Amino acid sequence: MQSLRLILSNRRYLAPAWVFASINILIGTWALYIPSVKHKLGLDDGALGLALLAFSIGLLLTIPVSTVIIRWLGLGRTTILALCAFSVAMLGPVQADSFSVLCGLLFVAGTMTSLTDIGMNALVSELEKEDEQHFMSAAHGFFSMGGVIGAGIGSLIIGWFAAPVWHMAAVAAFVVGTNLYLCGTYRKRVSAEAEKEEGGFKIGLLRPLFGLAVLSFMIMGSEGAIEHWSKLYMLDVVKISSDKLAGFGFVAFSTTMMLGRFWGDGVSRRFGPLKIIMGGTLLASLGFVAVLSGVYSVALLGFALVGLGFSVIIPELFRLAGKTKGVSSSEGIAVVAGLGYVGFLGSPALLGFLSSISSLRLSFMVLLGFALTAFLIAGFLGRGVREKRTKGGRE
Secondary structure, eight states: OOOHHHHHHHHHHHHHHHHHHHHHHHHHHHHTTTHHHHHTOOOHHHHHHHHHHHHHHHHHHHHHHHHHHHHHHHHHHHHHHHHHHHHHTTTSSSGGSSSHHHHHHHHHHHHHHHHHHHHHHHHHHHHHHHHTTOHHHHHHHHHHHHHIIIIHHHHHHHHHSHHHHHHHHHHHHHHHHHHHHGGTTTTTOHHHHHHHOOOOOOOOGGHHHHHHHHHHHHHHHHHHHHHHHHHHHHHTSSSSOOOOHHHHHHHHHHHHHHHHHHHHHHHHHHHHHHHHHHHHHHHHHHHHHTTTTTOOHHHHHHHHHHHHTTTTTTHHHHHHHHHTSOOHHHHHHHHHHHHHHHHHHHHHHHHHHHHHHSSSSHHHHHHHHHHHHHHHHHHHHHHHHHHHHHHHHHH
């Protein structure tokens, strides 16, 4: 909780943390309208999943050029300009009048998401090193808080707006206005590491970061799946008739994730990253079992447990990526955060495909499998670390 107090007491740390919140306010609000967009365009779950995949493709194609753009514009300018562009881009999908238009608009939004995500994580990483502070987990807590604001408060006020575009426009104006007010603390920042780098994304970076990138892909993929499909799961599988009540599965998930991340920096110092990752994936697995019960109250508890279990995993993966031998912190974060976000936005397409051939229950069973597999991978990585320490001690 000390890191949360640090953010709230100093605009230097609040400004980049608020970017985390802002990006998920926009995505959380969009998630509220996915069922209505699906109905308006007459899409099945498979077609909707392909449309969401366009978002992920836009993001993926932007990763290789992200460091070049950051060097050209500067880290701070890239972050704020990409966030503003993303805010405007998200007005489009809720107005799409055909499947192809929806895919195109989501592709454009995905490119802006990629730049914003890499920029905001690099900002926090540089500030942590420069000021010798520890607030990455709390900054990701703001991302979860954004989901609570976008989906939670958005669910309560959804009836205020005559059309979805007016809701998205109000949210976009709020996001752009608040970030333009705060960005003065980082707008002119130029990454020292980016200036030294001679090229953009290097495929060779994947080798030392492969295990971390796979974990990031799976955990953020599960987060993205819950954000985009939890409401439909409540409507179609749990059979909740209330549109408002159906949205609270994601709210429960985001709330516990937010709280876990606000406490995460202190927990990290006590237990270390790999133990946290293993414990978190087990807790999330228990949560998915509860979600699969199909009982509304138990499913809500399940979503809450998944959020708590996942809460500090991604911040810890970013810390590990920044400390990987032979890789600069900005490169490590670009790979792990970028591929994680591919999972975040690509997994909804996978779940849509699985749902189209069976049901959303099967899709959430796959997420349970992801959590258990992530536990095994973290255990393998932990074993490798212990073996290196043993050899080092013998030498």
